[in-house]
Amino acid sequence: MKKLVVALAFAGASAGAFAQGVSVEPQDTMQQQVSVIQSKLAELGVNVKQVHPSPVQGLQEVITDKGVFYASADGRYLVQGTMIDLVNRENLTESALSHVRLEGVAQYQNSMITYKADNEKGKITVFTDITCGYCRKLHRELDDYLDAGITVQYLAFPRGGLRGSGYTDLMNVWCADNKQEALTEAKAGEKPEKIENCNAPVAEHYQLGQSFGISGTPAIILSDGSMIPGYQPAAAISSAIDELNNNKS
Known part of the structure; x- marks a missing residue:
């Protein structure tokens, strides 16, 4: 997939479309954070399928129809790239995609x-x-x-x-x-x-x-x-x- 700057350009969105974060207080639930992230990515034409906590504090792993992203809980920052656990020598982004691929392959088997x-x-x-x-x-x-x-x-x-x-x-x-x-x-x-x-x-x-x-x-x-x-x-x-x-x- 293309780099983030290119990927977001297709939606005709400026960087500000995602940078205008919504304040999320510490007591807000995970579901509220998911809703914020879904809303912000929807503005860019990206459909969010799943959101999970990532190993990095403050970042959520976001599974979308355009691949895997990482987003701050307030919906202000979006990161595209590979997350690697250096201790366990594991590509966490690839592991997340592997699960998505298995589910997708099963869905279109017929x-x-x-x-x-x-x-x-x-x-x-x-x-x-x-x-x-x-x-x-x-x-x-x-x-x-x-x-x-x-x-x-x-x-x-x-x-x-x-x-x-x-x-x-x-x-x-x-x-x-x-x-x-x-x-x-x-x-x-x-x-x-x-x-x-x-x-x-x-x-x-x-x-x-x-x-x-x-x-x-x-x-x-x-x-x-x-x-x-x-x-x-x-x-x-x-x-x-x-x-x-x-x-x-």
């Missing part, structure tokens, strides 16, 4: 285009576009993933946003009778057949990806919610899945 491995040892969820070179490379190597026991399930992420031919083509792929075949043909460079009255959840997939912190494709989500930003060969993904499986046992 609208994925899935290629299932016969001897499945793990799954990956891939946010994909049909025009990006590395998305096409990953799909050309689909048999390598399947042979390695890796089920590949796709969600749509039009790189150009929710307009133009890239978005329309993904809509037509997701509305096709044979979605697997349509996606394979589209990634080979064929123009997807136009489907009348198409109502596919491509926009929802795109917004979900944004909330995961995705800005490009392919983006690979593993079973623990961690994300690999970019293409990786089947052998590398297989090793990552083996490590996750070993950690569970």
Whole structure:
């Protein structure tokens, strides 16, 4: 996701829109603080999903449709970046996003285009576009993933946003009778057949990806919610899945 200055600019808001904090007395409840933060971020077009206390006194962890932020309780200050626990060597921001990703993947399970491995040892969820070179490379190597026991399930992420031919083509792929075949043909460079009255959840997939912190494709989500930003060969993904499986046992 872009830096905060850019991220807020899209809403047409000045810095003062967030800087005008609302005074919150110490006795105010957590719910009141949440309401203040929700209100301030709503002014910037950001939808707040969850608010939790962060390990840093005075900052709340804010899960939004644009990723993870940190906000002061009075709604005056907003921080975008990575919070790291240096004692435990843990990326706290990534941990928060991992939970969000798992919930989101489960929510959209029924609208994925899935290629299932016969001897499945793990799954990956891939946010994909049909025009990006590395998305096409990953799909050309689909048999390598399947042979390695890796089920590949796709969600749509039009790189150009929710307009133009890239978005329309993904809509037509997701509305096709044979979605697997349509996606394979589209990634080979064929123009997807136009489907009348198409109502596919491509926009929802795109917004979900944004909330995961995705800005490009392919983006690979593993079973623990961690994300690999970019293409990786089947052998590398297989090793990552083996490590996750070993950690569970």
